[in-house]
Structures are given as C-alpha cells and as structure tokens.
Amino acid sequence: MRIRTRRTTAVGVTLLTALALLPASGAGAAPKDTRASGGGLHATIRYTEYGIPHILAEDYANLGFGTGWAQAADQVCTLADGYLTVRGERSRHFGPDASPGSALSSASTNLGSDLYFRGVREAGTVEKLLAQPAPAGPSRRTKELMRGFAAGYNAWLKQNRITDPACAKADWVRPITALDVARQGFAVQVLSGQGRGIDGITSAAPPSAPRAGATARRTAPDPRRTAEAARDLFSSQDADMGSNAVAFSGETTANGRGLLLGNPHYPWQGGRRFWQSQQTIPGELNVSGGSLLGTSVVNIGFNGDVAWSHTVATGVTLNLHQLTLDPADPTVYLVDGKRRKMVKRTVTVPVKDGAPVTRTQYWTRYGPVVTGLGAQLPLPWSSTTAYALNDPNAVNLRGSDTDLGFGKARSTAGILKSLRETQGLPWVNTVAADRHGHSLLSQSQVLPRITDELAERCSTPLGKVTYPASGVAVLDGSRGACALGSDKDAVQPGIFGPSRMPTLEDAPYAENSNDSAWLTNADHPITGYERIFGTIGTQRSMRTRGAVEDVAAMAEKGDLTVRDLQRQQFANRVPAADLAAADTAKACAALPGGTATSSDGRAVDVHRACEALARWDHRMDTDSRGALLFDRFWRKLTATVPNAQLWKVPFSAADPVRTPHTLDTSLPGFRTALADAVTELTAAGADVGDPLGAHQYVVRDGRRIPVSGGTESLGVWNKIEANWDKKAGYTEVAHGSSHIQAVGWNSGGCPEARTLLSYSQSSNPNSPHYSDQTKLYGKERWVTSRFCERDILRDPELEVVRVRERR
Numbered sequence: 001m002r003i004r005t006r007r008t009t010a011v012g013v014t015l016l017t018a019l020a021l022l023p024a025s026g027a028g029a030a031p032k033d034t035r036a037s038g039g040g041l042h043a044t045i046r047y048t049e050y051g052i053p054h055i056l057a058e059d060y061a062n063l064g065f066g067t068g069w070a071q072a073a074d075q076v077c078t079l080a081d082g083y084l085t086v087r088g089e090r091s092r093h094f095g096p097d098a099s100p101g102s103a104l105s106s107a108s109t110n111l112g113s114d115l116y117f118r119g120v121r122e123a124g125t126v127e128k129l130l131a132q133p134a135p136a137g138p139s140r141r142t143k144e145l146m147r148g149f150a151a152g153y154n155a156w157l158k159q160n161r162i163t164d165p166a167c168a169k170a171d172w173v174r175p176i177t178a179l180d181v182a183r184q185g186f187a188v189q190v191l192s193g194q195g196r197g198i199d200g201i202t203s204a205a206p207p208s209a210p211r212a213g214a215t216a217r218r219t220a221p222d223p224r225r226t227a228e229a230a231r232d233l234f235s236s237q238d239a240d241m242g243s244n245a246v247a248f249s250g251e252t253t254a255n256g257r258g259l260l261l262g263n264p265h266y267p268w269q270g271g272r273r274f275w276q277s278q279q280t281i282p283g284e285l286n287v288s289g290g291s292l293l294g295t296s297v298v299n300i301g302f303n304g305d306v307a308w309s310h311t312v313a314t315g316v317t318l319n320l321h322q323l324t325l326d327p328a329d330p331t332v333y334l335v336d337g338k339r340r341k342m343v344k345r346t347v348t349v350p351v352k353d354g355a356p357v358t359r360t361q362y363w364t365r366y367g368p369v370v371t372g373l374g375a376q377l378p379l380p381w382s383s384t385t386a387y388a389l390n391d392p393n394a395v396n397l398r399g400s401d402t403d404l405g406f407g408k409a410r411s412t413a414g415i416l417k418s419l420r421e422t423q424g425l426p427w428v429n430t431v432a433a434d435r436h437g438h439s440l441l442s443q444s445q446v447l448p449r450i451t452d453e454l455a456e457r458c459s460t461p462l463g464k465v466t467y468p469a470s471g472v473a474v475l476d477g478s479r480g481a482c483a484l485g486s487d488k489d490a491v492q493p494g495i496f497g498p499s500r501m502p503t504l505e506d507a508p509y510a511e512n513s514n515d516s517a518w519l520t521n522a523d524h525p526i527t528g529y530e531r532i533f534g535t536i537g538t539q540r541s542m543r544t545r546g547a548v549e550d551v552a553a554m555a556e557k558g559d560l561t562v563r564d565l566q567r568q569q570f571a572n573r574v575p576a577a578d579l580a581a582a583d584t585a586k587a588c589a590a591l592p593g594g595t596a597t598s599s600d601g602r603a604v605d606v607h608r609a610c611e612a613l614a615r616w617d618h619r620m621d622t623d624s625r626g627a628l629l630f631d632r633f634w635r636k637l638t639a640t641v642p643n644a645q646l647w648k649v650p651f652s653a654a655d656p657v658r659t660p661h662t663l664d665t666s667l668p669g670f671r672t673a674l675a676d677a678v679t680e681l682t683a684a685g686a687d688v689g690d691p692l693g694a695h696q697y698v699v700r701d702g703r704r705i706p707v708s709g710g711t712e713s714l715g716v717w718n719k720i721e722a723n724w725d726k727k728a729g730y731t732e733v734a735h736g737s738s739h740i741q742a743v744g745w746n747s748g749g750c751p752e753a754r755t756l757l758s759y760s761q762s763s764n765p766n767s768p769h770y771s772d773q774t775k776l777y778g779k780e781r782w783v784t785s786r787f788c789e790r791d792i793l794r795d796p797e798l799e800v801v802r803v804r805e806r807r
Contacts, residue, residue, distance in 0.1 A: 040805030041065035041151050048786050048795040050776075051761045051769030054278040054288075060141045063281055064148025064296045065155070069803045071275055072156035074762040074769065075293055077167035079153065082271045082294050084172050086183040088118030092350040093172045096357065102240060103271030104187040106374065107198040114349040115202035115359050116194075117187070123345060126182050129397040135422060135491050138182075142400045145296040146185075147178040155805050164764035182397065184294040189399055192427040193318040193391030196233070200372035200379065200389075204362055206330040207383050220385065221378060223465040229377040230470035234316055240735045241266055243311035244547055244717055245429075246511040246568075247412075250437020252555040257745045258412075258433030261565040262300055262309025264290075265719045266738040268759045274299075274739035276757050278787065279407070287407035288787050290739035290757070297403040300739060302751050304787070305410045305435050307743035310428035311512040314534030315445040316470070317393055317427055319484075320379070321366040321477035322460045323386045330383050333364060336480045340365065364388045366477060388477060390484075392495045396446050398424030412440040412505070419444040420498035423491045429512050435745035441510035442503040443517045443533060448473070449484040449496050450532045458482035471532045502529045508555040513544040513717075522548050522657055537653040539643075539660070542715030546575030548657050550717065562752050565742035568717065570780040572708050574627075575715035576634055577618040580663040584633070585613035587665035588674060596675035604675035612689040620710035620718070622693025622778070628729070629688045631710060633677035638713045641669045684729050695729030696722060697778075700771035705778040709736060733759075742782070753785035 043066025046054040051074065055066035072079060084090055085104050096111035107113035120126065129137055154175040162168045187195065194201065242265040250256040266272050274290035279298060289301015300309045326332035331342045345361040362369040366388040372378045379387040402425055405418025411434045419430060425445055432440040450473045458481070459467055463474030475482045487497030502517035503526075504510050510520050516534025517526045527536050540548075550568060554560055574581075588596075594607030609629055616626030638646070645667065647660035664670075681688060686695050693706025709720030718737050722730035740756040758777040761769040776783065786792045 040807055041148055041155075042802065042804035043069070043152075045070055045801045045803060046792055047797075047799040047801070048792060049797045050757075050772050050783055051767075052276050052278070052783075052786075054280065054786070054792050056280050056282075059281060060144040061148040061151075063279055063285070064145035065152035065805070066148075066803060067145075067277065067279065067291075067296050068149035068152025068154075069156045070152075070277060071149075071291075071293065072153045073160070074764070074767065075273070075275060076156070076162055076173065076764075077164045077170075078271055078273070078293055078763055080167055080170070080173040082184050083176050083180045085113060086117050086120075086180060086187055088114040088116075088121060088349065089172070090114055091357070092352055095352045096349070096354070101270050103267070104184070105191070105195040105198050107202075111349060111351070111357060112199050112202045115347050115357075115361070116198045117183070118349060119202075119345050119347045119361055120183065120186070122347060125394070126179065126186050126397070129186070129395065130179075130182055134401070135398065138397050139401050139404075141404060142297075143178070145400065146181040149181050149296040150176050150178045151805060152803070155803065159806065163766045165766075166763070181294065181296065185400065186397060188292065188295075189393045189396055189426045190391055193393050194368070194389060196318065197368075197370045197373050197389050199374070200370040201361060201368045202359060204369045204371045204381060205360070206362070206381060206386075219380060220382070221380065221462060223462050226377060226462060227465040227469040230373075230466045230472045233373060233377055234314075234470050234472065240721075241272065241312050242514045242712070242719065243309070244511070244513045244543070244719075245309040245311050245431035246509055246547070246551045247431050247433035247439035247441065248509050248551075248555060248560055249433070249439040249506055252508050252558050252560050253437070253744070254559040254561050255746060256437050257435045258307075258437050258439055259560055259562065259565060259744045260302070260307040260309060260431065260433040260741070261568060262307075262431070262739075262741045263569060263717065263719075264300065264309065264311070264738050265721075265736050267735040268733045268738070269763070273759060273763070274757060276739065276755065276761060285404075285407055288753070288785060289741065295400070297400045298407055299403055300741070301407070302741065302743045302753055302787075303407060303409070304749060304751060305745075306406075306412060306415060306432060307434070307741065307751070307753070308406055308415055308430055308432035309741065310425075310430055312514050313427060313429045313443050313445055314471070314514070314516045315427070315443060315447045316472055316532050317445065317447055318389055318391045319448045319450055319473040319475060319532075320370075320463075321364075321388045321390060321475050322462065323364065323369075323388055324478040325382075325384055325386060327383065330381065330386070331362060333386065334478050335365070336478070342369065364477075366390050367394070387474070390448055390494075392448055392492065393426040393446050395492060396424060396426065398422045398491070399426065400424070410434075411436055412438040415440060416442060416503070419501075420489075423495070423498065429517070431510060431512060433743070435751075438506055439508075439510045440503070440505055441512060441517065441520045442501055443529075444498060444501045444503070445533075446495050447532055449487065449490075449494050450475075450530065452530050454482070454484070455531065467531060471534070473532065496530075500529070502526045502533055509551045511547055511551045513541065513547045515540050515544040519544065519548055519656060522552060537656075539651040540656055542576050542713060543717070543719065545657050546573065546715040547717055549575070562742050562744040562754060565744075566754055566782060569737075569740060569742065570708065570718055572620040572624075572710070572716060572718055574618050574620055574630070574710060576713065577616070577630060579661050580634075581613060581616060581618055581630060583663045583665055584630070584674075585610055587670065588613060591671065596671040598675035598679050599672050602675075602679075604678050606674055606678050609674065609678050609688045615689075620692060620708055620714070620716050620720075622696070622706040622708050623691045625689045625691050627692040627710075628686060628690060628695050629677060629681060631714065632680055633673050634713060635711065636673035636676050637669060640673065641667055680726075683726055685727065686729060696720070697730065698732055698774065700774055701765070705771070705774055707733065707778050708780065737777075750788040750791065751785070753787060754782040755785050756782050
C-alpha cells in the first residue's frame with residue numbers, strides 16, 4: 001500500500017491551498033526560487049484514478065521533491081537497484097557473477113558493471129559535466145530538479161515503511177544524492193554507446209610480452225563477419241526497445257488540429273519502465289506524460305498545446321578508432337607519428353564473500369580501449385592494433401533540458417527549438433503534433449560527426465565494410481586528419497549540428513517504427529542524410545510497412561479524431577499474415593497426406609493446422625483463433641530462412657511499402673517450420689485453433705490477464721514480445737507496448753488525451769496500482785487523462801497529499 005503522510009482530514013482545505021497556487025490562466029511570470037518555512041522542500045500531490053500523481057510545486061527544486069517522493073512511493077526497489085548500479089556496488093551485495101540486468105547497460109555480470117560505473121565515479125565524469133555551463137552542460141533548472149528529486153526520494157524513505165518484498169529488508173536501499181540522480185541520467189545517455197561496450201571496456205588488457213624470438217599476435221577481426229555482427233547488433237529486429245509514433249497534421253483531422261499517437265516499446269520489468277505523472281509549476285510549467293524511472297522530467301507526453309513521443313532511432317551513437325600501436329609498447333599509440341601514452345584507470349570493486357577485484361582500464365584521446373561490442377563483435381587488442389570507442393553522449397548531460405523544453409513548448413516549432421538549442425537526445429527520434437494543426441518528425445540525435453566523405457577518406461579496411469553495412473565507422477586513429485571535426489551550430493565538438501538532422505514538417509502524416517527517417521511519409525521521403533543516421537532506399541521492416549499502410553490510409557480517409565488513434569493502437573492487424581497466411585494455408589492443405597516432417601525427422605499431422613490458418617482473421621486479438629499457430633510458425637520460418645530467399649518478388653526501392661511479397665512455400669524450411677510449430681503447441685498443451693489469449697497472458701495477483709499484440713516479425717503495431725514457456729505458452733511479457741498516448745485538441749483549453757500504462761504504475765505486488773492498468777490493457781480500454789484543474793478536482797477517487805522534508 002502507498003502510505004500517505006500529512007493527509008488533511010478536511011480535503012477541501014488542501015484543495016484550497018493547491019488552487020491558490022494556480023494562476024487564472026496559463027500566462028504568468030516565472031516564480032521565484034522560494035523555500036518552505038523552516039527551509040524544507042515541499043509539494044502537493046493530487047492522486048487521481050490508477051494512482052496517477054499530479055504534482056504541484058512552487059519551483060523546480062520543489063517539483064523535483066514531489067516527483068522523487070511519488071516515484072519512490074511506487075517504485076522504491078527498482079530505483080534503489082539503479083542507484084546501486086551507478087554507484088558500482090552490485091558485487092558487494094549480490095556477488096560478482098550475477099547478471100545486473102540490462103536497464104542501465106549491456107554488462108553481462110555485476111563485476112563488469114561495477115568496474116565501469118566505479119570508473120565513472122572515480123574519474124569524476126559526471127561532476128565535470130555538471131560543472132559545464134549551459135548549453136554545453138545542464139541548466140540550473142535541471143540541477144534543481146535533480147536536487148529536489150534526491151531530497152524527495154530520501155524523505156519518502158525516512159517517513160515510510162517499504163512493503164515491496166523485492167527490497168523490504170535490504171541493506172542496499174539507502175539515501176541518495178543529487179549526484180546519484182545525475183549518474184543514473186548519464187547511464188541512460190550512454191546506453192547505446194559506451195553502455196554497449198562495457199564488457200569490452202572493463203576486460204580490455206594489452207597483450208602479454210612475447211617470449212624471445214616469438215611475436216605476440218591476436219587474430220584480427222574478420223571484416224565480413226564483423227560487418228554482419230555490427231548490422232545485427234544495431235538492428236531493431238531483436239532489440240528490447242523500439243516504438244511506433246505518428247503525428248497527423250490538421251489537413252487530415254476532423255477539426256483541423258493535430259493528432260499524435262505514441263506507442264513506445266520498452267521493457268515491462270526493471271529500470272526502463274515508464275511512470276506517469278503531471279508536473280505543474282503555476283505560470284511556468286504544466287506537462288503530463290511518462291518518465292523513465294529515476295528521471296525527474298517528463299520524457300514523452302503533452303501539455304495544453306503540443307504532444308510528442310519518441311521512437312528508438314537508427315543513428316549509430318558510437319564509432320571506433322583503430323589505433324596503430326608502438327611495437328615496443330602496446331599501451332602507446334601513434335598519431336601522425338607521435339607517441340601517445342594510454343591513460344590507465346585502475347578500479348577496485350568490493351566483492352561479496354571474496355577479496356576485492358582490481359582491474360585497469362585504458363583510455364585514449366578517442367575514448368576507452370574496447371575489445372568487443374558484445375560477444376558477437378570481438379575487437380582483439382594485438383601487439384600492433386587496438387580499438388578505441390568514441391561516444392559523444394559520454395559528454396552529454398543535456399537530455400533533461402531537452403525534455404523541459406518540450407514541456408514548455410507551445411507548438412511543434414517549440415519542440416524543434418528545444419531540440420536545436422539543447423541538443424540532448426542520444427538515441428531517439430521525436431514525433432510531435434500541436435493544436436494548431438502542425439506535424440513533425442525529427443531525427444535529432446547526438447551522433448559522432450561521421451560524414452560519408454570522412455568515412456570514405458579515413459575508414460580502415462574493417463571500416464570500409466562495417467560502415468556501409470551497419471553505420472559503424474572504424475576510422476584510422478593514427479591520422480590527425482581523420483578527426484571528426486565540428487559543425488558551427490553544434491553545442492559540442494565532434495557531433496552534427498541541428499541543420500544536418502533529418503526532419504519533416506507539416507506532412508499529412510509523419511510516422512516512424514524504428515526504421516530510418518527515409519519513409520517518414522511515403523509520399524515525401526527524406527533523403528540527403530549521412531549513412532550514420534540510417535539507410536536510404538533499403539527494405540523496411542514488416543512493422544514499418546504495416547504502419548505506413550495503416551497511417552497513410554487513415555490520412556487519406558481524413559476526418560480523424562482521437563478515437564481513430566485508439567482504434568489503430570488495438571487494430572492488431574498482422575501485415576505478415578496479409579502477405580503470407582493465405583498462401584501458407586493453401587500450401588499446407590496441399591501437403592501429401594496432410595503431414596509435414598519436423599526438424600527431428602518425425603511426420604506430423606498438420607491438416608487441422610491448415611484449417612485453422614484458413615479460418616484465421618489475420619489479427620492478434622485475444623480471441624483470434626489460429627493467431628498463436630501462425631505466430632509460432634512465422635518465428636521458426638523467419639529464423640531459419642534468410643529474408644532474401646523468403647519471397648518470390650524481391651524488394652524494390654520504387655515500391656518499398658508493398659515489396660517484397662509472395663511467400664515461397666516451396667522452400668524446404670516451410671514444411672519444417674509448420675511441423676515444428678504444431679509439435680510445439682501440442683507440447684504446450686495448446687490446440688492449433690485455441691484463441692490467442694488462452695496462451696498469451698500475464699499473471700497478476702494470481703490471475704491470468706490475456707493480452708493481445710504480436711512479435712516484431714509479424715509487423716503488429718501493438719508490439720508484444722513475450723517469453724515462451726514450453727509447457728504453458730506466453731506467460732509473461734518481456735517488452736512491448738508501454739506508455740501509450742493518443743492526444744488531440746478541441747476548441748476548449750484542455751487537451752483531449754487518452755493514455756494507458758500497460759504494466760501499471762507500481763512494481764510492488766502490495767500496491768493497489770500493481771496491475772490495475774494492466775487489466776485495462778488486457779481489455780483494450782484507456783484512461784481519460786485529467787489535465788485541467790476542473791477534471792482533476794472532479795475525480796471521485798481524488799486523494800490529496802502534502803509532502804515535505806522533516807529536518
């Protein structure tokens with residue numbers, strides 16, 4: 001249960017206090033930086049249905065206080081786990097070999113995670129970023145939010161008892177500082193840069209000295225295999241984060257105002273969950289939406305005039321520099337013939353039930369030496385060659401200022417202004433619409449300034465293969481002329497300025513589903529950007545193809561409303577089925593004897609499967625029969641048959657939405673995938689004609705909640721990636737649709753918004769908001785947002801809480 005403090009017995013008294021803080025209109029001067037009597041921070045939190053807090057404060061520090069308090073009330077264990085990570089103390093409490101989870105890095109063990117984050121601490125990396133004046137560093141407002149957030153989290157810990165069994169008696173749940181909040185923000189910024197290479201950074205060691213007469217060698221990476229590995233590593237196909245978002249301009253809507261549908265696909269457990277709130281400083285800020293846990297600002301959301309969402313972008317946020325080493329010393333590299341000594345960072349990590357572990361990391365002018373980006377992409381350090389990782393987001397702590405700018409914007413032009421002035425977003429696109437009828441997509445990311453010309457001139461032999469294939473540049477680090485350079489409009493050296501960002505304004509629709517910006521609008525393709533941003537004229541994912549078909553048809557129909565956005569979210573159409581299900585059912589029915597041979601050589605009766613596929617409605621609704629069968633069949637087929645062999649009609653850049661098509665059912669893998677799917681369903685206790693919801697569900701409070709939606713390769717907008725249990729089916733969702741919002745405007749002053757947080761506000765099973773929105777999600781129902789004061793005050797479940805520090 002959430003424990004309230006200082007709740008008034010006469011709610012009206014608190015309401016009058018809250019209302020007294022509100023201006024008569026949205027206009028007004030910025031409030032002074034005031035303090036509560038006695039010097040303690042304080043805020044008013046109005047909770048509406050589903051535990052959504054509306055946080056009212058006098059200034060940014062007090063707003064951060066209310067936000068930190070409210071997040072701790074819902075997610076204290078998840079937050080504490082994150083702070084333990086960025087302090088580099090996981091091994092001390094959980095042992096060095098356990099997995100730290102993927103919320104804040106790709107580290108495979110607690111030890112690797114601790115070595116990296118303790119290195120960040122001991123180098124003072126975040127302190128240096130905080131010391132930079134804006135716009136290169138974070139603004140005073142952001143720092144005040146961080147300070148307040150830490151104080152609010154600490155006040156909640158001090159004044160409440162933890163009821164979440166995940167950490168109720170844990171000694172690692174401790175008070176935090178504003179620096180901890182900033183370090184957690186830093187970890188999010190570098191997730192797709194240094195965060196991808198943590199194991200390779202912390203395990204990097206120079207080759208041992210060769211014996212007399214011998215030469216120390218480590219096998220150089222194979223260019224072709226490395227290119228394939230890099231392409232897979234940076235592909236959205238199997239990523240644990242993705243998204244859909246579409247903005248419609250006023251020319252497509254019923255009232256001439258814009259519409260936005262945001263559908264981010266994020267993990268359902270752990271530290272990359274969203275959390276809902278409304279943040280209000282009267283006359284200064286009034287914004288509602290979702291925040292990544294530990295974040296003191298709204299990351300995706302809306303205000304009275306504009307709404308925005310993000311999609312994970314294709315821009316590659318890192319590059320490699322191939323170092324030429326001094327043959328006499330592999331910790332010395334050459335630049336224009338001059339010797340440069342690597343900087344050693346020696347880090348010691350305390351370990352539970354064991355001796356402390358000490359390792360040395362090696363840093364260069366380009367960044368840390370790295371011996372791999374995951375196990376699939378090795379970059380061996382030999383006596384002649386090493387690789388350094390450049391991540392420009394490792395000197396970027398501006399993301400919260402970008403988000404604050406969004407919250408204060410009054411149009412899509414204001415969104416662009418914030419993107420251009422702060423340049424803080426590391427790995428996402430921004431899609432936005434406003435009440436004036438404007439639409440926007442901008443791939444404004446902090447990316448290494450790798451131009452195609454620079455890559456052509458400075459790529460090593462390895463880079464000449466990896467850059468075209470994946471966007472991962474490998475530059476010759478021995479040549480000063482291969483430095484990244486700067487754009488005049490960039491706020492930091494070595495990144496692209498705003499004028500280079502792929503952007504589309506005021507198109508009838510602007511949509512992204514994690515492919516490059518090229519087909520943001522099929523009638524107005526974006527071209528002319530550098531390869532590092534993404535590809536042009538290449539095959540789109542099944543989800544992109546389906547999404548563009550859907551939203552283009554919606555725009556063509558016109559007269560759109562928020563209700564149309566809601567229908568699109570749960571349409572659950574399967575684009576792969578529209579292309580292949582009929583051919584699959586026909587070929588299945590033609591199999592001799594109604595049997596197919598499985599991968600283990602057994603003959604499997606599939607005739608009932610053929611019938612189920614023929615009757616299936618090509619949707620992933622919970623009551624769709626045949627959906628589960630096609631899902632398991634399609635996964636097996638696409639996992640074993642290369643895409644180029646799957647279709648009879650290949651991809652054409654002249655017809656990118658409709659190609660490739662026509663499934664080749666004569667492939668040997670076709671029959672095998674069908675037989676294996678039937679066998680697998682039988683083992684899981686499922687019939688081929690069972691409704692999807694009988695075997696795709698989550699369990700909350702001891703009860704099953706069937707969920708609709710489907711996997712990436714099916715192309716379903718409402719993406720759900722669930723864990724398959726061989727005996728029970730899909731019993732838990734790993735990642736997928738998360739903080740969903742459908743936003744529009746009418747002639748009144750309040751936005752018309754519907755939201756849904758698929759996994760609910762709290763991860764505490766003892767909270768009343770552990771599963772309430774998950775049940776809504778299972779029923780495909782929405783929450784009507786209460787943004788304006790009159791709507792907040794009319795909520796029959798309204799609960800008002802005054803929270804403050806006790807000193």
